[in-house]
Structures are given as structure tokens and as C-alpha cells.
Amino acid sequence: MYFRGVKNIFIPLQYLAYRLKAKGAHGIHSPFVYELFHKVVCESPDYYDFLPIEHLRKRLLTSKEVIEVVDFGAVKKGKYNKKVKDIVRKSAIPAKEGRLLFRLVNFVQPKTMVEMGTSLGISTLYQHKARPEARMITMEGSPGTSTYAGMNFKIFNEENIKRVVGDFAQTLPEVIKNLTSVDYVFFDGNHRKEATLDYFQKFLPLASGHCVFVFDDIRWSTGMHEAWKEIIKEPRATVTVDLFSFGLVFFNPTQVKQHFVLKNWE
Numbered sequence: 698m699y700f701r702g703v704k705n706i707f708i709p710l711q712y713l714a715y716r717l718k719a720k721g722a723h724g725i726h727s728p729f730v731y732e733l734f735h736k737v738v739c740e741s742p743d744y745y746d747f748l749p750i751e752h753l754r755k756r757l758l759t760s761k762e763v764i765e766v767v768d769f770g771a772v773k774k775g776k777y778n779k780k781v782k783d784i785v786r787k788s789a790i791p792a793k794e795g796r797l798l799f800r801l802v803n804f805v806q807p808k809t810m811v812e813m814g815t816s817l818g819i820s821t822l823y824q825h826k827a828r829p830e831a832r833m834i835t836m837e838g839s840p841g842t843s844t845y846a847g848m849n850f851k852i853f854n855e856e857n858i859k860r861v862v863g864d865f866a867q868t869l870p871e872v873i874k875n876l877t878s879v880d881y882v883f884f885d886g887n888h889r890k891e892a893t894l895d896y897f898q899k900f901l902p903l904a905s906g907h908c909v910f911v912f913d914d915i916r917w918s919t920g921m922h923e924a925w926k927e928i929i930k931e932p933r934a935t936v937t938v939d940l941f942s943f944g945l946v947f948f949n950p951t952q953v954k955q956h957f958v959l960k961n962w963e
């Protein structure tokens with residue numbers, strides 16, 4: 698169990714409750730969720746795209762570079778100089794979760810993807826590599842961090858990833874205005890209850906029938922967990938899946954509304 702940058706007694710207690718509820722293959726009666734479990738949640742053999750991303754992470758973890766970061770955070774606000782290695786250590790998605798996002802994108806086959814919270818671009822690369830032909834928009838508030846992510850995308854020759862820079866409060870309305878629908882949204886910035894619910898409501902009218910919303914860190918705080926519990930009540934959300942740190946929301950109208958807690962260990 699790993700939560701980026703958090704030491705919180707709430708999490709071990711939540712993990713215990715999750716372990717008691719979570720179902721494996723035998724307890725899943727929905728064919729759609731059964732397929733999702735096998736193709737996405739269960740680890741499958743490595744794709745060859747994973748290695749270069751993990752090489753990038755390794756290199757960033759030994760980098761001596763320092764960049765200016767604007768923190769909008771739920772933890773602290775302001776402008777700071779931060780070591781690249783500390784940003785990647787504290788903010789980047791762990792490899793196991795990156796691989797899961799890759800498999801999820803592969804499963805959903807989205808045409809339009811949005812990520813809220815680029816940081817240095819590790820999660821962006823995992824998602825984009827699974828479907829390079831999709832339109833990918835990644836949003837980040839800190840200009841220095843986004844520029845650095847852009848350099849990482851260049852190393853991968855992935856210059857068609859569109860970076861949107863600025864506080865979500867300013868940039869999200871413009872992003873939404875320029876989209877007619879979305880098939881995949883990864884919510885991984887500004888882990889506050891009200892903000893998370895607000896972003897969810899803003900993307901909701903754009904969600905296509907085969908869309909998935911992915912919420913990261915749904916147990917990062919009591920507020921995030923409360924937001925998640927409200928999200929799963931949304932009538933347009935049909936299948937919702939609790940993977941402990943990720944929450945998945947599907948909008949397929951042919952599925953009956955049902956919530957699943959799935960085993961995401963082993």
C-alpha cells in the first residue's frame with residue numbers, strides 16, 4: 698500500500714476495510730467487470746513501453762536539477778525551488794499503477810483523453826503510450842513543472858501531447874469549451890473534496906457512453922473519500938469500481954448501476 702506523500706492513520710484503517718470487502722474473479726457476476734478485472738486489474742506480462750518510462754523515472758530520481766514549482770496543493774501553497782528527484786519521488790504515480798492505467802487505456806480505447814495533474818509527465822506517458830493516436834490533453838498549474846514534462850515528452854518523441862498550463866480554476870473552463878466529448882479523464886491534481894466534485898461535475902456532460910473517469914488517491918484524506926462516495930451515487934455513472942487508491946467510473950448506459958470493490962493486490 699503506497700500513498701504519495703501521506704502519513705495518515707485513516708489509510709491503514711481504510712485498507713483493512715477494503716481488504717475485507719474486495720472481491721476477486723470468483724465474486725464478480727458482471728461480464729463487463731469480469732473482463733475488466735482480467736484485462737486491467739490483474740497484472741499481465743509487461744508491454745515493451747513500460748521499460749523506457751521506468752528508465753526515465755530512474756534517471757529523474759538521480760537528477761541533481763532543481764526547478765521552480767508553483768504549489769497549488771491541498772498541503773501547501775506558494776512558489777518553491779524543488780529538486781526534480783523529490784518531485785518524482787513524492788508525486789509521480791508508482792510503476793504498478795502506471796501499468797494499470799496503461800492497461801485501462803488499452804481496454805477503453807479512448808479517442809479523447811484528459812489528465813488533470815501532469816507533474817513531470819510519468820503518468821501522462823503511461824496513458825499516452827497505450828493509445829498514441831488518441832488526442833491527449835494534460836493540465837498542470839506549475840509552469841516550470843509542465844515545461845520539464847514537455848522535455849520528457851520530447852525525449853519520447855511524443856510532441857503531440859497537448860500541455861495546458863495554469864490553475865485548473867482558470868484553464869478548465871477553456872479546456873471544456875473546446876471539447877465535444879471525452880472518453881477518458883484522469884483526475885490527479887488538487888485532492889480536495891470540493892474541487893474534486895467540481896471537476897467531476899464539469900466533465901460529466903462530456904462523458905461518452907464508453908468513457909471512464911479515473912480518480913486517484915480516493916483515500917488520500919477523509920475529504921477525498923467523501924468525494925468518492927458522492928461520485929459513485931451519480932445516476933449517470935453506471936459501473937463504479939473501487940481499487941483502493943483508484944476509483945473508476947464508467948458511463949456505459951447498457952450496464953446496470955452497480956458498485957464493485959475489486960482486489961488489487963498480488
Ligand SMILES: C[S@@+](CC[C@H](N)C(=O)[O-])C[C@H]1O[C@@H](n2cnc3c(N)ncnc32)[C@H](O)[C@@H]1O
Nearest residue numbers: 769789790814816819820837838864865886887
Ligand atoms: C500528484 S501530482 C500529479 C502526478 C502525475 N499525474 C504523475 O503521476 O506523474 C498533482 C499535480 O497537480 C498539480 N495541481 C494541483 N492543484 C492544481 C491546480 N489547482 N491547478 C493546476 N494544477 C494543480 C500540481 O502542481 C501537481 O503537479
